[in-house]
Amino acid sequence: MTMGIRQWFVLYRKEQLELVRSYKLLWVPLVFILYGAMQPVMSYFLPDILAHAGNLPPGAVISIPKPTASEVMAQTLGQFNTIGLLILSLSVMGIISAERSSGLTSMILVKPISYLSFVAAKWAAMALLVIIAFAGGFGAALYYTTALFDSVDWLNSLYAYLLFSLWLCLAGSLTIFFSSWLRSGAAAAACSLGVAALLALTASAFPHALAFSPGMLPQLAYSQYGAAASEGHLAASVATTIVLILALQFAASTLLRRRPSIDAL
Amino acid sequence: MDQLTTTQLMTIILPLAVVQLVLMITAIVVCARAEQTRGPKWMWILIILFFSLVGSILFFLVGRKQS
Numbered sequence: 001m002t003m004g005i006r007q008w009f010v011l012y013r014k015e016q017l018e019l020v021r022s023y024k025l026l027w028v029p030l031v032f033i034l035y036g037a038m039q040p041v042m043s044y045f046l047p048d049i050l051a052h053a054g055n056l057p058p059g060a061v062i063s064i065p066k067p068t069a070s071e072v073m074a075q076t077l078g079q080f081n082t083i084g085l086l087i088l089s090l091s092v093m094g095i096i097s098a099e100r101s102s103g104l105t106s107m108i109l110v111k112p113i114s115y116l117s118f119v120a121a122k123w124a125a126m127a128l129l130v131i132i133a134f135a136g137g138f139g140a141a142l143y144y145t146t147a148l149f150d151s152v153d154w155l156n157s158l159y160a161y162l163l164f165s166l167w168l169c170l171a172g173s174l175t176i177f178f179s180s181w182l183r184s185g186a187a188a189a190a191c192s193l194g195v196a197a198l199l200a201l202t203a204s205a206f207p208h209a210l211a212f213s214p215g216m217l218p219q220l221a222y223s224q225y226g227a228a229a230s231e232g233h234l235a236a237s238v239a240t241t242i243v244l245i246l247a248l249q250f251a252a253s254t255l256l257r258r259r260p261s262i263d264a265l
Numbered sequence: 266m267d268q269l270t271t272t273q274l275m276t277i278i279l280p281l282a283v284v285q286l287v288l289m290i291t292a293i294v295v296c297a298r299a300e301q302t303r304g305p306k307w308m309w310i311l312i313i314l315f316f317s318l319v320g321s322i323l324f325f326l327v328g329r330k331q332s
Contacts (some may be wrong), residue, residue: 022329023291023295023325024325026291027288027292027322027325028322030284030287030288030291031318031322033284033323034281034284034285035317037280037281037284038281041277041281044277052324090326091325091326099306124291130288144277146321163282179276
C-alpha cells in the first residue's frame with residue numbers, strides 16, 4: 001500500500017511538472033480571474049453602456065434596478081458554469097488521449113505501475129488546477145462585487161466556492177474518463193460537457209426525484225446567495241458526487257488496462 | 266448611478282488590464298519560443314495581438330504542438 005502511495009506521488013510530481021511546463025497553471029487561472037471580474041464590472045456599468053448606445057429619444061430615462069451583491073455573485077457562478085466548464089474541459093482533454101496517441105502511456109505503463117495510481121495522479125493534477133484557477137476567479141468576483149456593490153456573507157461564499165469547486169472537479173473527472181476511453185481529445189471534451197449539462201438539466205427538471213444528484217451542485221452553490229431555494233440535499237449531493245468521481249477513476253483505469261495504447265491505424 | 270471620477274474608474278479597470286496584458290505577453294513569449302506551432306507562427310502572433318483575450322486562450326488550447 002505504501003508502495004502504491006509512493007508510486008502515485010512520483011507520477012503526481014510528473015503531472016504537476018507537466019502543468020507548469022505547458023503553462024496551464026499560469027494561463028487557466030489568469031483567464032478565470034478575468035471572467036470572474038467581468039460579470040460584476042459589466043453589471044455595474046450596464047446603465048452607462050446602454051445610455052451611450054444611443055438611439056434613445058432625448059429625455060428618456062433608463063432605470064435598471066441595480067442588482068444586489070448576492071445576485072451578481074450568483075450570475076458570476078452561472079458564467080463559470082458555461083465558459084469555465086468549457087475552458088476547463090478543453091485544457092484537460094489532452095491529459096490522457098494525447099499521451100496515448102504519442103505512445104508515451106504505453107512506455108510508462110510497461111513499468112510495474114498500477115493503472116489506478118496513473119489515473120489518480122492525473123486526477124490530482126486536474127484537481128489542483130481547478131482549485132487554484134477557481135480560487136482566482138472566485139476571488140476576483142468577490143473582490144469586485146464587494147468593491148462595486150456590497151459585501152456578501154463570507155460563510156455562504158465559502159460554501160459556494162467549495163460546492164462549485166467540487167462541481168468543476170466532477171466535470172474534470174468526466175473529461176479524464178472520456179479521455180482514457182476515446183481516441184480524440186476533442187471528443188472527450190465534448191462528451192464530458194454533454195454529460196455535465198445533462199446532469200445539471202435533469203437535476204433542475206426533476207428536483208424532487210433527483211434531490212441527491214451531482215447535477216444539483218451548481219444550484220446548491222447559487223442558492224448560497226439566496227437564489228431560488230433549491231430542493232437539493234447538500235450532504236447527499238456532495239456524497240454522490242464524491243462516489244461518482246471515484247467510480248470514474250476506477251472505470252478509467254480499467255479502460256486503460258484493456259487498451260493501454262492506441263495503435264496508429 | 267453616481268458619477269465616477271477618473272481615478273475610481275482607473276482603479277476598477279487597471280487591474281483587469283494588467284491581468285489581460287500578462288496573459289497576452291505570456292502567450293506571445295510562449296509562441297515566439299515554441300519550436301513548432303500548429304499553423305504559421307506569424308499568424309498566431311497576429312491572432313494574439315488582435316484578439317488579445319480570446320486569441321491567447323485559443324493559442325494555448327490549439328496552437329501548441331505536443332513536443
